[in-house]
Amino acid sequence: MTDTPLPGTRPNTQDSSTPEQRRIRRLRRQRAMNTFEAAVMIVIIVLVLFPIGWMVATAFKSPAVVYQYTMWFEPTLENFRNIFSERWNIGKNILNSSIVAISVVIIATPLAVGAAYAFSRLMFPLKRTMFQWILLTQFIPAVAIVLPFYVMFRTLNLLDTYFALIIVNLSGVLPYAIWTIKGFIDAIPIEAEEAARIDGAGRFRVIWDIVVPMAWPGIMTAAIFCLILTWNEFLFGYLLTRQHAVPLPVGLISFVLERGTVWELVAATGIIITIPMFFFAMIIQRHFTKGMNLGAVR
Amino acid sequence: MSQRRLAFFLLAPALLLVAFTTIYPLIVSLWTSFHDYNLTRSLNMGPWIGVENYTEAFKYDPDFWKVMLVTATFVILDVGLTMLVALGLAVLLLRQGFGKTFLRTILILPFAMSPALIGISWRFMLNPDFGGFARTIGAILPFMRDVDYFANPYLAMGALVSSDVWHWSPYFCFMLMGGLASIPPETQEAARIDGASAWRVFRDVTLPQLKPVLVVAIILKSVFALKVFDAIVTMTSGGPGRETTTLGYFAYQIGFRDYQFGYAAALAYILTAIMFVLSLSYMRVAFRNAP
Structure with a gap:
């Protein structure tokens, strides 16, 4: 996450790459991995919290709003x-x-x-x-x-x-x-x-x-x-x-x-x-x- | 006091209770399964009919094999998906990084939720008109709009499996994390x-060492999958038709809806036998290296 973009380097699939190039490639891959990991984590958090959040929201909705697909409503303790x-x-x-x-x-x-x-x-x-x-x-x-x-x-x-x-x-x-x-x-x-x-x-x-x-x-x-x-x-x-x-x-x-x-x-x-x-x-x-x-x- | 007498003193209450609450009803169930016992005809158990309740299941009841197929489908999908998700989560959580503690904390939530509540929530969430899941899926995949999830056999099964995966993945994630953490990092x-490559390390080094824990997790999850009941009642009621009726739910329907206690006991016993085989293999693996 801390490394900066490295312009001018090209991924090289040949084995003739210098150690420097290989290091750069590894860093880039790591950055891609980190982005991917963050995306996966967000998806997981949404999947875990969405049903729970929906239930909590529904509990505070007035009956009319329950049958709408929305998260914007005036909360009520009526239920x-x-x-x-x-x-x-x-x-x-x-x-x-x-x-x-x-x-x-x-x-x-x-x-x-x-x-x-x-x-x-x-x-x-x-x-x-x-x-x-x-x-x-x-x-x-x-x-x-x-x-x-x-x-x-x-x-x-x-x-x-x-x-x-x-x-x-x-x-x-x-x-x-x-x-x-x-x-x-x-x-x-x-x-x-x-x-x-x-x-x-x-x-x-x-x-x-x-x-x-x-x-x-x-x-x-x-x-x-x-x-x-x-x-x-x-x-x-x-x-x-x-x-x-x-x-x-x-x-x-x-x-x-x-x-x-x-x-x-x-x-x-x-x-x-x-x-x-x-x-x-x-x-x-x-x-x-x-x-x-x-x-x-x- | 001698060790034996002390052991007896300490064990007796627990053992008696376990015997009374599990072994005794199990024996009564077995006895019932060999009798003609129909509550609609008589409140008392009818005559001994040998294995007729079992032949009824295996030979004559067309629903039985349908239910067995549904059960097998459910267990395979459920166990497979739970293990994949749990393993993925475990690997993810063991990596250093931002947000891991938060993720670990919220993963407790699905596990602490009542399966009956999850089942009824899923039915709500999948309502095509106002359900949170259904409307979101419909927004992403337009052809899924206005689909009645619980009228379609595949979607109903998918809904049931997804709710169980959601409920159990955290538990098995934590279990597999324990297993992964105990692998010496030197090998990797x-x-x-x-x-x-990272994938090769995982496949050829990590996974083989995780195998004992993974096997235990798979057997344990299979047992839990065979036990699923609450979510079926509150979500699909076994439908459409018998498409989500697993063996346990079928035995319940025969017993408590049709009041055929003899046949229900036989069905429950077939389920018990399957679980027993699984449990014994579980014991063998879990106790292999135990003192």
């Missing part, structure tokens, strides 16, 4: 007032999603820490097999799980309850949490634990005082991932709830009416679904790659 | 000094 009104009552969906997501995180994280510690530090029979089977359960399609649960919850009169949603959501996030946290515990030097053990600390003391603080970034990463996955979860909510426990993403469906979809309300709800998750994702951004790769690739 | 440097 947000509308979705919180008695008719749509999106506040109830927010409450449902929060209760389910927070419960899942509160249950899954401590269980995962315990299991991850055992898999990382202790010796016991069938350890490797058990660990692989836990990972395998991540790959079971949700359709195969939801059918028996539907029948079971119907029999037990638990359809459309928080309990049902919490249980099925745990099936998806718990193996993931164990996997992630184990990766972080593996990375803690064992000497720190041994020193404390020699000083007479019991295992649980060691876990609480040494392992948990040192693996904290990993625990946070796992917890936030679980939160995002549960919050955005759609299939279980779609099939196991009717009106009382409907989570936020499923609430989007209620704007699809016979006379058409009320897009401005979809967009406003979309913003409410997305903003907290953006915030949480930003928190764990630094650990994003680390958390994923520790378990996946070693 | 040596090739460059020997006069290899």
Whole structure:
């Protein structure tokens, strides 16, 4: 980027070029590369931000402007007032999603820490097999799980309850949490634990005082991932709830009416679904790659 | 306390929960798939009919093979494109330069978004009258004006694939960045000094060393692609016809729209079997060099 144009040099494809000419050619190619790279980056940024920006704009458009192809309009909060009104009552969906997501995180994280510690530090029979089977359960399609649960919850009169949603959501996030946290515990030097053990600390003391603080970034990463996955979860909510426990993403469906979809309300709800998750994702951004790769690739 | 007892104590709650929430329903599903179970006729499971639900799928249901073809098309397009985009992004992000931190930050956004929301947004964006994508495409390519994307099989598939690529590319980009960063730079440097072009260095030096990570990413993405459901519901509903009905969505329709639980369980199990084979190969690769 810093080099200046070099007039009077011609690209030379013969091999008779002097080192000076070759240097110039390389610089020119580099400049072309940099321009190309900048162009590609702009395209990517547009592709990432355009759908999000369009949604944000739509959420602040008045219904008349929604059906126009424009970014120029007078912003209004009418749509947000509308979705919180008695008719749509999106506040109830927010409450449902929060209760389910927070419960899942509160249950899954401590269980995962315990299991991850055992898999990382202790010796016991069938350890490797058990660990692989836990990972395998991540790959079971949700359709195969939801059918028996539907029948079971119907029999037990638990359809459309928080309990049902919490249980099925745990099936998806718990193996993931164990996997992630184990990766972080593996990375803690064992000497720190041994020193404390020699000083007479019991295992649980060691876990609480040494392992948990040192693996904290990993625990946070796992917890936030679980939160995002549960919050955005759609299939279980779609099939196991009717009106009382409907989570936020499923609430989007209620704007699809016979006379058409009320897009401005979809967009406003979309913003409410997305903003907290953006915030949480930003928190764990630094650990994003680390958390994923520790378990996946070693 | 002995290590074994401690391990048992620490593991039992998590293992019990995993067993109850996945292994138990999986066994019930298998059991159901061998029975005649139609909710429209009776609330209770009917008689044992052996593998009839499976022969129904493979032999008699003309929709089944159509759905399998759609599933294969979707997985191949989706995985291929996601990997290409993710690899391109990873290479781009690892180069020094202006704007990389910003790009890395905004790449988190698609991943944090709910797939159901992405699906419904795509339907909005592709509305020929007022959709942001459709109108922009129409302005650049006039023959695409007023095209109903979700009435055309290829365009509907394209829309579905593009939404999933948009959602997943960042995740796999970060994963591949980890892989690329762990390649010792000396090897690439040596090739460059020997006069290899940038493309040759990438193809013959970088890519072979990235292969283990890439294989894991491809298998993982295939599994995710087979699981896609939310965006199908909110964007295409499997249409037009069955053109975007993947196996998972088909099993859902049979089970929760037609209430044929026995047949739906069999279909879900065929999907589970496919995923199981993929997952086992994933395990073999991922654990090859593990302690």
